[in-house]
Structure formats: C-alpha cells, structure tokens
Amino acid sequence: xxxxxxxxxxxxxxxxxxxxxxxxxxxxxxxxxxxxxxxxxxxxxxxxxxxxxxxxxxxxxxxxxxxxxxxxxxxxxxxxxxxxxxxxxxxxxxxxxxxxxxxxxxxxxxxxxxxxxxxxxxx
Amino acid sequence: xxxxxxxxxxxxxxxxxxxxxxxxxxxxxxxxxxxxxxxxxxxxxxxxxxxxxxxxxxxxxxxxxxxxxxxxxxxxxxxxxxxxxxxxxxxxxxxxxxxxxxxxxxxxxxxxxxxxxxxxxxxxxxxxxxxxxxxxxxxxxxxxxxxxxxxxxxxxxxxxxxxxxxxxxxxxxxxxxxxxxxxxxxxxxxxxxxxxxxxxxxxxxxxxxxxxxxxxxxxxxxxxxxxxxxxxxxxxxxxxxxxxxxxxxxxxxxxxxxxxxxxxxxxxxxxxxxxxxxxxxxxxxxxxxxxxxxx
Amino acid sequence: xxxxxxxxxxxxxxxxxxxxxxxxxxxxxxxxxxxxxxxxxxxxxxxxxxxxxxxxxxxxxxxxxxxxxxxxxxxxxxxxxxxxxxxxxxxxxxxxxxxxxxxxxxxxxxxxxxxxxxxxxxxxxxxxx
Numbered sequence: 001x002x003x004x005x006x007x008x009x010x011x012x013x014x015x016x017x018x019x020x021x022x023x024x025x026x027x028x029x030x031x032x033x034x035x036x037x038x039x040x041x042x043x044x045x046x047x048x049x050x051x052x053x054x055x056x057x058x059x060x061x062x063x064x065x066x067x068x069x070x071x072x073x074x075x076x077x078x079x080x081x082x083x084x085x086x087x088x089x090x091x092x093x094x095x096x097x098x099x100x101x102x103x104x105x106x107x108x109x110x111x112x113x114x115x116x117x118x119x120x121x122x123x
Numbered sequence: 124x125x126x127x128x129x130x131x132x133x134x135x136x137x138x139x140x141x142x143x144x145x146x147x148x149x150x151x152x153x154x155x156x157x158x159x160x161x162x163x164x165x166x167x168x169x170x171x172x173x174x175x176x177x178x179x180x181x182x183x184x185x186x187x188x189x190x191x192x193x194x195x196x197x198x199x200x201x202x203x204x205x206x207x208x209x210x211x212x213x214x215x216x217x218x219x220x221x222x223x224x225x226x227x228x229x230x231x232x233x234x235x236x237x238x239x240x241x242x243x244x245x246x247x248x249x250x251x252x253x254x255x256x257x258x259x260x261x262x263x264x265x266x267x268x269x270x271x272x273x274x275x276x277x278x279x280x281x282x283x284x285x286x287x288x289x290x291x292x293x294x295x296x297x298x299x300x301x302x303x304x305x306x307x308x309x310x311x312x313x314x315x316x317x318x319x320x321x322x323x324x325x326x327x328x329x330x331x332x333x334x335x336x337x338x339x340x341x342x343x344x345x346x347x348x349x350x351x352x353x354x355x356x357x358x359x360x361x362x363x364x365x366x367x368x369x370x371x372x373x374x375x376x377x378x379x380x381x382x383x384x385x386x387x388x389x390x391x392x393x394x395x396x397x398x399x400x401x402x403x404x405x406x407x408x409x410x411x412x413x414x415x416x417x418x
Numbered sequence: 419x420x421x422x423x424x425x426x427x428x429x430x431x432x433x434x435x436x437x438x439x440x441x442x443x444x445x446x447x448x449x450x451x452x453x454x455x456x457x458x459x460x461x462x463x464x465x466x467x468x469x470x471x472x473x474x475x476x477x478x479x480x481x482x483x484x485x486x487x488x489x490x491x492x493x494x495x496x497x498x499x500x501x502x503x504x505x506x507x508x509x510x511x512x513x514x515x516x517x518x519x520x521x522x523x524x525x526x527x528x529x530x531x532x533x534x535x536x537x538x539x540x541x542x543x544x545x546x547x
Binding site: 314316317318347348350351352379383386387388389 | 426427429430433448451452454455458459462517519520523524
C-alpha cells in the first residue's frame with residue numbers, strides 16, 4: 001500500500017485512549033485503509049486504555065459498513081484492547097435495529113466522556 | 124384497511140345497469156321531475172317527525188339548502204349520466220354525512236321514503252306492466268348503487284377519523300420524562316403494536332441523545348398482555364438504547380406477564396427486568412453512582 | 419365468530435373480541451388473558467406468513483367443562499415440517515417466531531393441518547381452568 005494514500009479518518013490520542021473520529025460517509029475501501037492505519041497506530045503504544053470510535057458525524061451507516069466496523073473491533077480485540085463506539089445518532093440506531101443488525105458484545109456510549117469512563121472500568 | 128374503489132363503468136357493471144335501464148329512468152324523468160318539489164315537501168314532513176330534525180335541520184337556512192340539494196340530487200339521478208363525476212358527487216354526499224355525524228339510518232330511511240314515492244307515481248301511470256316493471260327495476264338498481272357509494276364513502280371518512288384519533292393518542296402516549304440527570308423514564312400504557320413501538324423507539328432515542336442519558340427505564344406495568352410480538356418490540360427497543368450507549372431497564376413485569384413470557388418460550392437475553400419501578404430506579408442510581416439517603 | 423385478519427389493527431380487534439367471548443362463556447381474567455395471547459400469536463402468524471386470513475372462535479363443551487376453540491385459517495404458504503415448527507427456536511419469519519410451541523404450552527390441544535393446496539388450518543382448544 002502506498003504511503004500517501006490515507007483514509008482521511010483522524011486518529012488521535014486523548015486521555016490515553018485512541019480516538020478515531022469518522023466524518024465522511026463510510027466506504028469499503030476507506031474502511032480497509034483505516035483498518036490498517038488504526039492497527040498500526042495501536043501497536044505503537046504501550047499504555048492505552050482502549051479505542052473509541054466516534055461515530056457522531058455519520059448520518060448513515062448501512063448494514064455492510066456496520067459489519068465491517070464490527071470486524072475491525074474484533075481485530076482490535078485480538079491486539080488486547082476494547083473498543084467503545086460513541087455518539088451514534090438516533091436515526092442511525094433506529095435504522096440499524098430495523099435491519100436487524102447484530103449488536104451483541106458491543107460497547108457503546110452516549111458521549112466521549114462516557115466512553116473514557118467505560119474503558120476505565122474495563123481496565 | 125384497503126378499500127376497493129370502482130369507477131363509474133365498473134359500478135354499472137357491478138349493478139348490471141344497462142343502456143335500457145338508463146333510458147327507462149330518463150323516460151320516467153319528465154313524469155317524476157314535476158313532482159319532486161312535492162316529494163321534497165313530503166320528505167320534509169317525514170323528517171320533522173324524526174329525532175335528528177332538531178339537531179341538523181332546525182335552522183331554516185340549512186333546511187333550505189338541504190332542500191335545494193335534494194332537488195339537484197334527484198335531478199342528477201334521473202339524468203342518469205353515470206360517469207366519474209356522478210360517482211364523486213355521490214361520494215361527497217357520504218363524506219358530508221360522515222363529517223357532520225348524520226347517521227346512516229336516517230339517510231337510508233330517507234332514500235327509501237323517496238323511492239316509495241317514485242313507485243307510487245310510477246304505478247299511477249297508465250303504462251303497461253312490462254314498462255312499469257322495467258322502470259321500477261332500473262330505479263332500484265341506480266338507487267342501490269347510489270346508496271352503496273354513499274355508504275362506502277361514509278365509512279371511509281369514519282375510518283379516517285379513527286386513524287386520526289389513534290394517531291393523536293399515540294403521540295400523547297410516549298411521554299419520555301427525565302427522572303434525574305442521565306436517567307429517563309417512559310411509562311407505557313395500553314397496546315404496543317409495531318407503529319407505536321417505532322414511535323416509542325424514535326422518541327426515546329431522541330431524548331437519550333438530547334439529555335445524554337445513560338439509563339432508561341421502560342415501565343410496562345400498564346401493558347396488560349405481553350405476547351411474542353410485544354416482546355419482540357421491547358427487545359428491539361432495548362437493543363437500540365444499548366447501541367446509543369444507554370442501559371435499558373424494563374420495569375413493572377407482573378406475575379402474569381412473567382409467566383406468559385416463559386410459557387411462550389421468549390428469551391429476553393441480557394435485558395434487565397424488575398417487578399416494579401422502585402427496583403428499577405435502584406439499579407439505575409447504582410449505575411449512575413448515586414444513592415438515595417434519608418435525611 | 420369469524421374475524422378477518424389483514425392488518426395489525428385486526429389483530430387487536432380479534433384479541434378484544436376474544437376476551438369478550440371468553441368472558442361471556444364464564445372465563446376468569448387469567449383464562450381470558452391466555453385466550454387473548456393465543457389469538458394474538460395465531461393472528462400475527464397469519465400476517466407474517468400468509469398476509470391475510472381468518473380467526474374464528476367457538477364454544478366447546480364436554481361432560482364436565484366448557485372451553486373455547488380458536489381456529490386460524492389462511493391460504494398462505496404451507497408449514498413444511500409441522501413437527502419442527504412445534505419445536506422451540508424454529509422460525510422462518512426472521513424474528514422470535516416462537517409462536518407455535520408457545521401456544522402449545524399455553525393451550526390444552528393444538529392441531530395443525532397444512533398443505534399447499536388447502537393452506538393452513540390451526541385448531542387450538544383451551545379449557546376453563
């Protein structure tokens with residue numbers, strides 16, 4: 001993969017949590033790039049509490065994207081960290097539930113603060 | 124409910140109204156039309172004897188308008204130009220009746236009154252039996268078609284009224300309230316169907332997002348019957364709140380409801396449920412790291 | 419009494435009539451609640467699998483007791499494997515779908531006739547407790 005191709009999804013470190021903020025609508029290729037970038041970032045650090053996906057900027061998440069996110073969360077789990085998804089919008093949630101999305105074993109939070117608290121208690 | 128809507132041609136087919144029928148009625152028109160004002164008077168006398176008169180027709184202006192409408196209604200009837208415009212004019216009669224709440228009873232009795240007057244006039248003609256019978260049959264067919272159209276449009280309006288009412292009720296019936304910072308409560312009373320479940324879900328999710336709630340109590344002590352369908356809806360609502368990052372507790376499971384849920388073989392999974400609201404509030408406060416202390 | 423089932427509103431209506439009927443033949447609250455659940459499950463199945471059909475209920479008696487016979491009749495796709503449909507966790511409808519085994523547990527007798535030609539006819543008997 002070329003170095004200059006980036007997913008464009010910002011990955012930041014804050015209160016010892018890796019926070020990925022999604023702004024653009026998700027796409028398969030984009031998520032693949034992001035997955036690589038994120039996992040690279042995670043293994044660089046030694047003392048993090050976990051990962052937070054900030055999804056508050058997204059208007060639409062379809063079932064395929066959601067499944068892809070789930071699989072990324074499973075990959076992160078293999079590196080030894082928990083992931084909290086944060087800030088899902090009501091309409092996004094409503095449509096995911098209507099499409100019978102599988103939400104088992106997911107950690108979610110209403111805000112970033114709350115997400116940090118959840119990761120604290122998981123530690 | 125779906126209503127089969129027929130156009131003018133289909134209606135004529137249904138009632139087997141033929142060209143001959145229409146001609147027969149038109150032939151009868153010159154005889155009958157002169158008598159219509161008289162008939163309207165007779166109808167008016169009859170109407171006066173009914174209980175509805177005071178309520179709907181006591182005002183002279185209204186009465187005058189209704190009498191005029193009667194005239195044009197029967198004129199149209201004898202013209203027997205059965206096209207879509209004719210049908211829609213009949214439809215609007217039914218709609219008006221339904222909106223003002225005039226009963227079908229009085230309308231149908233009124234039609235019968237007119238019909239018997241027509242027959243009286245018809246029998247007084249020195250026509251041969253075959254002709255009289257033909258006209259009679261034709262009058263019957265068209266009158267029945269009229270009645271059906273009017274009754275159906277009446278029913279349609281009544282159904283719309285009911286739908287509107289239940290919508291209003293539903294809008295009122297998802298009062299999500301904030302019990303404490305980060306704690307919401309929604310008591311559900313009555314029926315939960317898929318429409319209402321969707322309402323509850325959307326309403327709840329919006330409130331959770333607005334208030335940044337971490338706990339949500341859904342009290343179902345006012346729901347009499349929990350069957351598979353209702354349980355399905357409840358499970359979906361709790362899943363949705365969980366995805367928002369808000370824990371959902373379902374409170375108010377009566378012994379009867381608990382029994383039927385198990386007997387129906389419903390697996391509620393990891394959903395927290397309690398017998399009463401008190402226990403649910405206790406759990407929620409624990410999650411919020413709070414405690415109610417006696418002073 | 420026969421009630422046409424085409425929408426969720428009809429399900430509520432059938433349930434309502436069922437409770438009235440159960441009360442009229444002398445059933446108590448717990449019994450009529452169970453009757454209404456049976457009706458509700460059957461009617462929801464009609465909507466889910468056949469789109470439309472009928473619910474019918476009538477009184478049954480034997481030497482010692484009175485009961486209600488609830489029938490669900492539709493022309494939808496047949497139930498392929500009746501024995502399997504009566505086992506928990508079998509559903510082809512994409513949701514909990516536990517209707518039939520649940521009804522079997524709640525009721526006293528459950529008979530299913532289902533074929534491609536004649537549609538589905540389910541008879542459930544519930545005796546006064």
